Amino acid sequence: MQRIRIKYKKELKFIGHLDMVRLWERTLRRTDLPAAYSEGFNPRQKLSFGPPLPLGFTSECELLDIYLEKWMNPEQVKERLAGVLPPGIEIIEAGNIFLARASLTAEIRTAVYSTAVSQDMRSRISEILDSKEIVVKRKEKDVNIRPMIKELAQNGNILSIAVQCDNFGTLKASEMIGLFKDENIYTFRRVFIH
Amino acid sequence: MRDIIEKILPSVSKPGRYIGNELNSIHKPHEGKLKFALAYPDTYEIGMSNLGLQILYHILNRRPDIVAERFYAPWPDMEEKMKENNIPLFSLESWAPIKDFDIIGFSIQNELTYTNFLNMLRISDLRLYRKDRDDSHPLVIAGGACTNNPEPLSDFVDAFVIGDGEEVIVEIADAYKKLEGDRPIRDQLLSSLSKIPGIYVPDLNELKDVKRRIVKDLNSIDYPTSPIVPFIEIVHDRATIEIMRGCPRRCKFCQAGTVNKPVRMLKPEKVIALAKETIKNTGFEELSLVSLSSSDYPHLYDVARELGTFFSPKRISLSLPSLRADNLKEEIAKEMLSVRQSGFTIAPEAGTQRLRDHICKDLTEEKIINSVKTAVKSGSNRIKLYFMIGLPTETDEDINGIVDLAYLLIKEAKAMTSRAKITVNVSTFIPKKNTPFENEKMIGLEEIKRKQDYLKTNLKHKSIDLKWHDRGMSTIEGLLSTGGKEAGKVLFKAFEAGCRFDNWAEYFDYSKWEKAIAENTDQI
Ligand code: SF4
Numbered sequence: 050m051q052r053i054r055i056k057y058k059k060e061l062k063f064i065g066h067l068d069m070v071r072l073w074e075r076t077l078r079r080t081d082l083p084a085a086y087s088e089g090f091n092p093r094q095k096l097s098f099g100p101p102l103p104l105g106f107t108s109e110c111e112l113l114d115i116y117l118e119k120w121m122n123p124e125q126v127k128e129r130l131a132g133v134l135p136p137g138i139e140i141i142e143a144g145n146i147f148l149a150r151a152s153l154t155a156e157i158r159t160a161v162y163s164t165a166v167s168q169d170m171r172s173r174i175s176e177i178l179d180s181k182e183i184v185v186k187r188k189e190k191d192v193n194i195r196p197m198i199k200e201l202a203q204n205g206n207i208l209s210i211a212v213q214c215d216n217f218g219t220l221k222a223s224e225m226i227g228l229f230k231d232e233n234i235y236t237f238r239r240v241f242i243h
Numbered sequence: 244m245r246d247i248i249e250k251i252l253p254s255v256s257k258p259g260r261y262i263g264n265e266l267n268s269i270h271k272p273h274e275g276k277l278k279f280a281l282a283y284p285d286t287y288e289i290g291m292s293n294l295g296l297q298i299l300y301h302i303l304n305r306r307p308d309i310v311a312e313r314f315y316a317p318w319p320d321m322e323e324k325m326k327e328n329n330i331p332l333f334s335l336e337s338w339a340p341i342k343d344f345d346i347i348g349f350s351i352q353n354e355l356t357y358t359n360f361l362n363m364l365r366i367s368d369l370r371l372y373r374k375d376r377d378d379s380h381p382l383v384i385a386g387g388a389c390t391n392n393p394e395p396l397s398d399f400v401d402a403f404v405i406g407d408g409e410e411v412i413v414e415i416a417d418a419y420k421k422l423e424g425d426r427p428i429r430d431q432l433l434s435s436l437s438k439i440p441g442i443y444v445p446d447l448n449e450l451k452d453v454k455r456r457i458v459k460d461l462n463s464i465d466y467p468t469s470p471i472v473p474f475i476e477i478v479h480d481r482a483t484i485e486i487m488r489g490c491p492r493r494c495k496f497c498q499a500g501t502v503n504k505p506v507r508m509l510k511p512e513k514v515i516a517l518a519k520e521t522i523k524n525t526g527f528e529e530l531s532l533v534s535l536s537s538s539d540y541p542h543l544y545d546v547a548r549e550l551g552t553f554f555s556p557k558r559i560s561l562s563l564p565s566l567r568a569d570n571l572k573e574e575i576a577k578e579m580l581s582v583r584q585s586g587f588t589i590a591p592e593a594g595t596q597r598l599r600d601h602i603c604k605d606l607t608e609e610k611i612i613n614s615v616k617t618a619v620k621s622g623s624n625r626i627k628l629y630f631m632i633g634l635p636t637e638t639d640e641d642i643n644g645i646v647d648l649a650y651l652l653i654k655e656a657k658a659m660t661s662r663a664k665i666t667v668n669v670s671t672f673i674p675k676k677n678t679p680f681e682n683e684k685m686i687g688l689e690e691i692k693r694k695q696d697y698l699k700t701n702l703k704h705k706s707i708d709l710k711w712h713d714r715g716m717s718t719i720e721g722l723l724s725t726g727g728k729e730a731g732k733v734l735f736k737a738f739e740a741g742c743r744f745d746n747w748a749e750y751f752d753y754s755k756w757e758k759a760i761a762e763n764t765d766q767i
Contacts, residue, residue, distance in 0.1 A: 061262070061264075061474065062249070062252070062258075062262075063252055063253075063258035063259045063261075063262050064259055064262075064474045064475070065259070065475075067476075068259065068474050068475050068476065071476070072474065074526070074528065075472060075525065075526030075527065075528070076526060077526070078522070078526035078527075078528065078557055078559075079523065079524070079525070079526035084557075086558055092558045093558075094558075104253070104258070105252070105253040105258070133526070135264070135265065135266035135472070135474075136264055136266075137264060235250065235253055236253065
């Protein structure tokens, strides 16, 4: 079995994570690549995804691992997939990785987002960074999201924020947008995950 | 407009409904082309599941001189945002307003979408009554199952297509193009349409003179093998091939079976070729062979076997939604399950043999029991039974027959596997137009309730799941599918009172309809 990691751009803003899973399964099925399937009554393609991208966001760094039954040149895999992808999804690179390597969800800890702003956000940024606690409600429970914000800065007209996104905690899109209390900030682009 | 829409979308439910750009959707410049809007008066997920519209989309867009784009009913939260921002109904392909199109073709498959149809005109800033529209407005046509009884919509729709749409839609486009000017003179256009067989133009021809359009050879249809692959999950989220049109049986209540004559079939080799090609172009994980009664398709076994072999390496499942288990061969059942089971359907429709004979449902108790056994033997534990209440000549004995039959069947099934489960679906008989029962009466609201209550009280079993149609919805469906122009007046009143999405339990409001009916009777 071969494991290939694919990095792709996603311009489709309003297609959620489960829809993306289906999209990739169908994309793979449109090729004649030897996709690996799970066992059982309801076999599914073996695919594993990085942290879900919030609805309404775009990304230039989505990650996905696909598994093939037979070895193929990753460049060739990239080419075949690119030929049948719907508009709005574009593969940046494809490469082999070790089968035994940890899953994407276990590996990825941080996501960096950015958005264009026309106004000076620096005072709000300092306010956020200086606060010890930012409390939001999650299902009736108070959660302090301040520790989930790792970096936040404005450079020219680009606002960038690095947030936690792992099995121990993920800053939600609505919470991230809510931080800025500004109706012109309603979407972000994911620019980096690591 | 695009900017505003993008800003609205994050705040509405299921924004993926409105963005278009799906794989295999077709985008063409509008310049110099006939612009054809294809509209379905329900949500994206339901409208996109309609096979007929996918076929028409493909047939129209194959023509270099025509551009066809899709429109669905926005969900109320989206509609509200659109209103706030002055955005009219827009197409999924170019996000252009429907008003910019030359012809709007509505696919109307269900009476409970009529208020949505009116609403789609309203939010497009188009006049609802055809007499109020002029040469500057698009032509509004309607086709689909509901045109069996077009009169309730005849004050709103300019022309109806009665019967199969695949050929006539092109003739409509050609008639339009033949006339002079950007927007031809309405009267001339309507008069030329009224001469096309299968088209009913209210006021210009008599409904009784309109002969139903039939595509003689199903194999001649330019069938789309690259249907649109939706991004979001839709109701029938799979590839679909229509293997047969019409039904060889003659159930007296059945409109689809009665009007779609003769029975026409797709050649088995064509089914296989289309199926393979469609899977290649879409990547769907499931392919469905549809018809009114798939087990009556004579080559079903051969086709299922061949497709099964082809599909299994890619784990594609084959489904036959209208598989009647009564004449199902065991081999077919097995073949289906080797891919994935989709559950079995048996439609006795009536609880006693007397009533089944009366409605010409060709099923004996023995046959029904045998089909349950076939289904269970081939590994299916879920069996769906379909019944109707309110059938002509029905008595309480027949209602009780439903209870007895369901108990008998669960006993038989349980004897084979303890995991057997039966769902009993109960709908209400509507004397649909153009059927042998068209002059029969539909039972009233109270009588529906009495019969449903009887079933609810007497059909209690932990392995039987009883489901019934909302009686208010059935009553309105009955009114609109059997009524004449006066039903259109009620429709308009109900629409003005705010009725929308009537086939959605969360929006259906019978009291508004009741009021509209009462007001209308007052006037007469
Ligand atoms: S078998 Fe089904 S489709 Fe055929 S006539 Fe009877 S009810 Fe209609």
